[in-house]
Amino acid sequence: MEWILRRCARFRSACTVCWSALWYESSIWKQRRRPGHMEDSYHKADQQTVQALRNLAHRLTRSGLAWHHLQANTSQHEWQAVIVDGHSVEELCKDKLGWHGKPLPKDLAESVVKELQGRMVSSSKRLYPAPPCEDAPPVSLRNIRMPSAPSYKLGEKVATRKAYGMALAKLGRYNQHVIVLDGDTKNSTFAELFKNEHPDRYVECYIAEQNMLRMAAISESNINLCGSHCGVSIGEDGPSQMGLEDLAMFRAIPTATVFYPSDAVSTEKAVELAANTKGLCFIRTSRPENSVIYNSNEDFHVGQAKVVYKTNDDHVTVIGAGVTLHEAMAAAEQLKKERINIRVIDPFTIKPLDSKTIIDNARATRGRIITDAPPVSLRNIRMPSAPSYKLGEKVATRKAYGMALAKLGRYNQHVIVLDGDTKNSTFAELFKNEHPDRYVECYIAEQNMDGPSQMGLEDLAMFRAIPTATVFYPSDAVSTEKAVELAANTKGLCFIRTSRPENSVIYNSNEDFHVGQAKVVYKTNDDHVTVIGAGVTLHEAMAAAEQLKKERINIRVIDPFTIKPLDSKTIIDNARATRGRIITVEDHYYEGGLGEAVCAAVVNEAGFSVNRMAVAAVPRSGKPQELLRIFGIDREAIAQAVRKILSSAANNK
Secondary structure, three states: OHHHHHHHHHHOEEEEEEEHHHHHOHHHHHHOOOOOOOOOHHHOOOEEEEEEEOOHHHHOOHHHHOHHHHHHHHHHOOOOOOOOOHHHOHHHHOOOOOOOOOOOOHHHHHHHHHHHHHHOOOOOOOOOOOOOOOOOOOOOOOOOOOOOOOOOOOOOEEEHHHHHHHHHHHHHHHOOOOOEEEOOOHHHHOOHHHHHHOHHHEEEOOOOHHHHHHHHHHOOOOOEEEEOOEOHHHHHHOHHHOEOOHHHHHHOOOOOEEEOOOOHHHHHHHHHHHHOOOOOEEEEOOOOEEEOOOOOOOOOOOOOOEEEEOOOOOOEEEEOOOHHHHHHHHHHHHHHOOOOOEEEEEOOEEEOOOHHHHHHHHHHOOOOOOOOOOOOOEOOOOOOOOOOOOOOOEEEHHHHHHHHHHHHHHHOOOOOEEEOOOHHHHOOHHHHHHOHHHEEEOOOOOOOOOOHHHOOOOHHHHHHOOOOOEEEOOOOHHHHHHHHHHHHOEOOOEEEOOOOOEEEOOOOOOOOOOOOOOEEEEOOOOOOEEEEEOOHHHHHHHHHHHHHHOOOOOEEEEEOOEEEOOOHHHHHHHHHHOOOEEEEEEEEEOOOOHHHHHHHHHOOOOOOEEEEEEEOOOOOOOOHHHHHHHOOOOHHHHHHHHHHHHHHHHHOO
């Protein structure tokens, strides 16, 4: 991509390549504004070439039906439309399905290149341009400082998102390396202040936030992001603009640092710290104009919280951030009149979190913490028959999901499937084939390819963060079919996490499943450790149990089935039987997944310890079993973790 951009800049032309489904993306049509557009003249592109690749998979879909409108639409935007159906070259593609995300074999790739070369009109043109010149000097992230302290006064009311924009412009005045990429939000984040001062270092990316986030994380870029529409406090803009899962999304990224400043001073400090922090940074700002509570010379550090309200006789520790910190401080004043003292903490960064400050202050208030969970109601939608899989049969849960979806659709006309161009991955194509009138193709939104960009490792964190969500994580074909049936009966948003590997069926077809009810799949009367796994890691845990059994070490293995709500009672009861020793193992990042859900469930249990095993870094492509081993979540890693726990327990006696 960097090479393409540099070549386009050299020849003052832009080239966009997209699949037919992507014509429904607004970013494609916004692209047409760039050449010669007054606002974006800095792109300096005299012409654009758009290569629209229409493949066979889309020929009979909605994009195929709308294809004849393409030439008219492009003409309206002063584009010269040249539409080519690549499938007319039969010997190149053979009209075969199933090539999505798969590389061409070497011999076939070579034949394609030769065929293309043979069709070129002019052979005098150079086909192999020189590689890009690495002319960008190295940039150090150290010692990037604000030229002066914040200029706000105590009590002054300033929205933190405005303070962010002002800090960005201020930092840009004294550092030429600061470049701002904006996702069409400059008036919300006040990045327009930077643009006005430094237009040559401002890049408008338009509405492409999902790409900016995901690919920045995967590429491990040093990029700082700001969220301006976070929480219900944005008010009049409505629920579609209220980012309420943003913290969960960013916390789940291993390389991310998450700032949540609560006033203008701490916001400016956050901008300065983010500029000096390696990796991806997210600064969550707020719309309301809240009072400045910190002096301009207040010192801030990544991972260091502030105690903003305290007495010698506090009864409860309250932790708030952004607008809720101000609400907590107001509550403290109100409760003080009732002779009830509370301690209020501003975390400043959510990741890393200042655990020490929180624990030390919570101990002073007798460790009082409050949590809440939403109710779940059911409707009466049932499968016509029990699952037909046999014990030991190897079936990928994502395939079982597709088969269950089609089965449910045969007996219920209210089932409608919306697909994001993933029907061959989720096997929703089985539903489409049977019920085409109830299948809606929404086309691609992620614009990524196979490999780490396809490895959803923050999905549990995202969906657990949604209050009305129910999160299923079935581990075999039978439980997957049951999950589909239960999801159809569950009010609110449901997420079913399925897996690609073909794992063995471990449940009988008549096994009963319920939302919020876990299964103990491996148990003896003398178990030493409780291991909780889900999906592929449940099978690894069961294999580890068999392996440890030969060493006369018994472990108890639990399948949670739903991550939200989590069956806290089953987990706690079984963990007590293994002296409070728990291991969680998950094919997910550490933040926001199964491990954190279990920790929250047992936090008030004395003598319990939770050892979490998860993916600790941004992955790379590889075979599933190899990656499980590399990231320490396979059967051998589980067995080793059990041995280590028991060895430590023996040494402590």
